[in-house]
Amino acid sequence: MPATYISEKIIARLSLYRRLLSNLLLDGVQNVYSHQLATMAGVSAAQVRRDMMAVGYNGTPVKGYTISDLIESIDRMLDSTHGQTVAIVGMGNLGRAIAAYFGNRKPNLSVRAAFDNDVEKIGHIVDGIECFHVSEFPRVAEERKIEVAVITVPAHAAQPVADLLTHSRVKGLLNFAPVRLRVPDDVYVENMDMAVSLEKVAYFARAGAPRRRGQA
Amino acid sequence: MPATYISEKIIARLSLYRRLLSNLLLDGVQNVYSHQLATMAGVSAAQVRRDMMAVGYNGTPVKGYTISDLIESIDRMLDSTHGQTVAIVGMGNLGRAIAAYFGNRKPNLSVRAAFDNDVEKIGHIVDGIECFHVSEFPRVAEERKIEVAVITVPAHAAQPVADLLTHSRVKGLLNFAPVRLRVPDDVYVENMDMAVSLEKVAYFARAGAPRRRGQA
DNA sequence: TAGATTGTTAATCGATTAACAATC
DNA sequence: TAGATTGTTAATCGATTAACAATC
Numbered sequence: 001m002p003a004t005y006i007s008e009k010i011i012a013r014l015s016l017y018r019r020l021l022s023n024l025l026l027d028g029v030q031n032v033y034s035h036q037l038a039t040m041a042g043v044s045a046a047q048v049r050r051d052m053m054a055v056g057y058n059g060t061p062v063k064g065y066t067i068s069d070l071i072e073s074i075d076r077m078l079d080s081t082h083g084q085t086v087a088i089v090g091m092g093n094l095g096r097a098i099a100a101y102f103g104n105r106k107p108n109l110s111v112r113a114a115f116d117n118d119v120e121k122i123g124h125i126v127d128g129i130e131c132f133h134v135s136e137f138p139r140v141a142e143e144r145k146i147e148v149a150v151i152t153v154p155a156h157a158a159q160p161v162a163d164l165l166t167h168s169r170v171k172g173l174l175n176f177a178p179v180r181l182r183v184p185d186d187v188y189v190e191n192m193d194m195a196v197s198l199e200k201v202a203y204f205a206r207a208g209a210p211r212r213r214g215q216a
Numbered sequence: 217m218p219a220t221y222i223s224e225k226i227i228a229r230l231s232l233y234r235r236l237l238s239n240l241l242l243d244g245v246q247n248v249y250s251h252q253l254a255t256m257a258g259v260s261a262a263q264v265r266r267d268m269m270a271v272g273y274n275g276t277p278v279k280g281y282t283i284s285d286l287i288e289s290i291d292r293m294l295d296s297t298h299g300q301t302v303a304i305v306g307m308g309n310l311g312r313a314i315a316a317y318f319g320n321r322k323p324n325l326s327v328r329a330a331f332d333n334d335v336e337k338i339g340h341i342v343d344g345i346e347c348f349h350v351s352e353f354p355r356v357a358e359e360r361k362i363e364v365a366v367i368t369v370p371a372h373a374a375q376p377v378a379d380l381l382t383h384s385r386v387k388g389l390l391n392f393a394p395v396r397l398r399v400p401d402d403v404y405v406e407n408m409d410m411a412v413s414l415e416k417v418a419y420f421a422r423a424g425a426p427r428r429r430g431q432a
Numbered sequence: 433t434a435g436a437t438t439g440t441t442a443a444t445c446g447a448t449t450a451a452c453a454a455t456c
Numbered sequence: 457t458a459g460a461t462t463g464t465t466a467a468t469c470g471a472t473t474a475a476c477a478a479t480c
Contacts, residue, residue: 172421
């Protein structure tokens with residue numbers, strides 16, 4: 001692993017920190033200490049300080065971290081300079097819910113197209129997002145420079161869809177289908193496996209919640 | 217940690233194994249080797265063998281694992297003997313999508329009630345699930361023995377809802393709201409943070425997918 | 433038998449925390 | 457200054473894998 005090795009976990013934490021910091025800023029708070037941010041994020045203060053190191057942002061012993069500057073530093077780390085375009089594939093219940101959730105919230109990471117194989121849905125604009133037939137994906141992906149896709153199709157359709165997407169320019173998938181996708185090495189897949197997650201919750205509701213490391 | 221310490225990760229893997237094994241069984245496959253299951257689950261063969269130890273199930277060098285017996289062993293580990301009841305709180309787009317997704321699929325873990333604060337929705341049956349006003353949660357939770365809840369309310373409502381649920385008998389939460397919930401120590405929370413996940417995917421789509429340990 | 437796979441331990445790996453001199 | 461917090465290293469922790477005798 002190179003010196004600049006960035007783990008998946010730190011990226012997740014940075015994304016969370018950024019949201020928490022933005023909310024603080026809206027409340028008029030301007031500085032924050034590592035232990036405050038740690039409490040909000042559910043991690044240890046040492047973890048926060050280490051993450052700040054990774055971001056390359058320095059605080060001061062007296063004022064802690066300046067929130068606005070810190071957000072900028074996280075932006076530099078997480079955000080693409082040119083912006084990224086997201087597509088949602090599968091406009092069933094879940095796909096539409098996610099379209100509503102993500103629809104045009106951030107300029108830097110915006111949902112710009114939806115796809116389905118139901119002819120009824122095609123051509124319509126749902127939550128401000130234009131809907132195409134799946135077969136049009138290669139063309140639209142090229143036009144709109146789609147690099148990231150959310151898969152919300154039924155389980156049996158997920159692998160063929162993933163194949164189609166990765167043959168276009170897609171390099172990242174957020175997969176809600178209860179299937180492990182086979183993709184090329186250079187494609188990143190994050191599985192949102194709701195069935196597995198619910199079973200985990202049910203298990204620990206019964207067996208008792210395990211102590212987590214970060215929570216002293 | 218006691219000798220019987222069971223981590224969150226192994227529970228997630230067992231849940232995944234079980235689904236994969238069920239699918240194999242439907243295809244008429246009766247036995248499976250550790251390396252086969254490992255490939256399907258995206259983990260190493262050694263990991264699978266260690267997990268089988270944790271489950272207490274023994275295979276044989278010649279036939280590997282007998283799928284039907286293995287599923288039974290996983291059932292014994294993951295499932296409650298008396299069944300568990302799930303509620304969905306927040307019947308917006310996402311809540312309804314999840315209701316449709318989980319609605320009455322498994323007898324052992326069934327969604328038995330939904331809650332919202334919109335008077336329009338109350339009294340209706342959506343996807344076979346009865347909908348109540350949130351204020352009725354304590355009563356209905358007691359009647360239907362609800363131990364697990366899925367939170368799909370807007371961010372600002374999530375903490376008050378979590379407070380209400382944990383004051384009833386709920387011991388496990390699957391939280392879709394982009395908020396870290398404060399809950400008593402004995403309540404387990406699994407966060408499904410879609411915004412964080414999407415940002416992770418966007419980052420690694422750009423930076424290149426990291427090598428994962430399990431994937432040789 | 434011969435050979436692939438198993439159960440199981442020891443070694444490895446990576447992430448997290450504890451600790452503390454430096455800092456403002 | 458006095459005191460709380462920072463950046464940073466070393467120690468700890470837990471999870472994963474490598475390895476191999478035992479097995480069928």
